[in-house]
Amino acid sequence: MHLLGEKYLRKKALPLLWCPGCGNGTILNATVRAIDNSGIRERLALVGGIGCSGWIPVYIDADVLHVLHGRAIPFATGLKMSDPDRKVIVFSGDGDCLGIGGNHFIHGARRNIDLTVIMVHNQIYGMTGGQVAPTTPTAYKTKTSPYGNPEMPFDACELAWASGATYIARWTTAHPRQLSKAITEAIDHRGFSFVEVLTQCPTQAGRVIHGTAxxxxxxxxxxxxxxxxxxxxxxxxxxxxxxxLIGTLHHDTQRPEFAGYYYEKIHRAAAAN
Ligand SMILES: Cc1ncc(C[n+]2csc(CCOP(=O)(O)OP(=O)(O)O)c2C)c(N)n1
Ligand code: SF4
Ligand SMILES: [Mg+2]
Structure with a gap:
């Protein structure tokens, strides 16, 4: 096993449950490299929602919460508020983050709470068999849009920006080095950081949408x-x-971060009364 794998992978959780050729392995690899670069292992917590992508943190030997579909950001928010010195990284599928969890996503960004959200954009609900997602392009056929998707997809980075996120980057699994660098920057950023990863799902999006696995x-x-x-x-x-667009789309270091603001201002004021 590679040295980094030896150091960071949770061996008893192996083998990986993903289909051969799934992009989640590349995202796991990029994340492990970023964690190693940032040197934050000792104060790290990882949160995953339900979905194939929600399993990424399970394979990393750190403190991990694997929580309800769509609720990764609220669990991560509670964790950050109860232990503000933690660096919390959330892994969320495009369905998890923008569908059922969409409201949590925009409010997390609005608060600028110090979380890193890595959103896995595979254009589909992978784990449940290929249903249409909020990122599925218009007119594409899926299992639940057999005549073509009549909806417009979200631009997740624009949504994050409009909602108040202060670090926003988009990369793909075809750019593993740049992706890892972006995750490192997101971890180092104090505030709501968002990294969208365009990735391949050979089994569902590949076969159903693109006609190739x-x-x-x-x-x-x-x-x-x-x-x-x-x-x-x-x-x-x-x-x-x-x-x-790929690259760093937005980086603002001026907006106050929620947990810091809460503990420096609100908590102190309440304690003085
Ligand atoms: C409250 C709730 N609703 C629905 C489900 C069923 N469910 C599990 S994963 C999933 C979608 C997964 O898609 P996505 O979030 O895009 O992750 P992916 O598998 O594509 O990585 C759904 C609908 C559930 N587990 N819980
Ligand atoms: S269904 Fe798609 S996203 Fe899920 S493990 Fe298989 S290839 Fe990956
Ligand atoms: Mg998905």
Whole structure:
């Protein structure tokens, strides 16, 4: 086993439950490297929602909560407020984060609470068999949109930005080094940090939406759907239509962070009375 695997993986939880070629392994790898770079293992807590992506933290040998579908951010909020010195990382599927958990997501961002949310964007509800998700592109066929999805997908990064998140980055599983660097930056940031990862789900999104379960082809498709923030500045709106911006989209170090504000101001004022 690789040295980092030896150091960080929870051996008794292996083997990984994911399908061959699933992008969740790449996200696990990028996260472990980021945790190692940040040197925060001793004060780390990980929270996962329900879904294939919710299992990512289970494989990391740290304090882990694997909680109800859509409720990862409220559990993480409680954890952060009861132990503010912890660095808390949330792993949430696109259904978990933007569907059932959408309200928690926008309020977590609004509060600018010091959580790192890694959202796994695989365009679908993977674990439950390929239902339409809030990220499924319009007109795409899934098990529950057999005539094509009539809805518009969310742009999760724009939603995070509008809601008040203070670090926002988007990368893909075809960019593992950049992804790991973004997760490191998100961990180092004090405030609500959001990293969206475009990733391949060969078994559901691959087979059902894209007509192929070949992970290499799916990675090529994902890569082709992106453009870097810097390259995008020279493109017209027409050229950018349907493209995902990748890179750091937003970084604000000025907004007050919720847990710090609470303990410095509210808690102290209440104690003085
Ligand atoms: C309250 C509740 N509603 C529904 C479910 C069923 N359920 C489990 S995982 C899931 C969707 C998973 O999709 P996503 O969050 O995108 O994660 P992925 O599997 O794609 O990583 C659903 C609907 C549940 N477990 N709990
Ligand atoms: S169903 Fe999709 S997301 Fe879930 S483990 Fe399989 S490939 Fe990965
Ligand atoms: Mg999903």
């Amino acid at each position: 070949d992970p290499a082809k799916l990675l090529d498709m994902i890569k082709a759907s992106t453009i870097s923030v810097s390259a995008a500045t020279e493109k017209s709106a027409e050229e950018l239509a349907g493209k995902f």
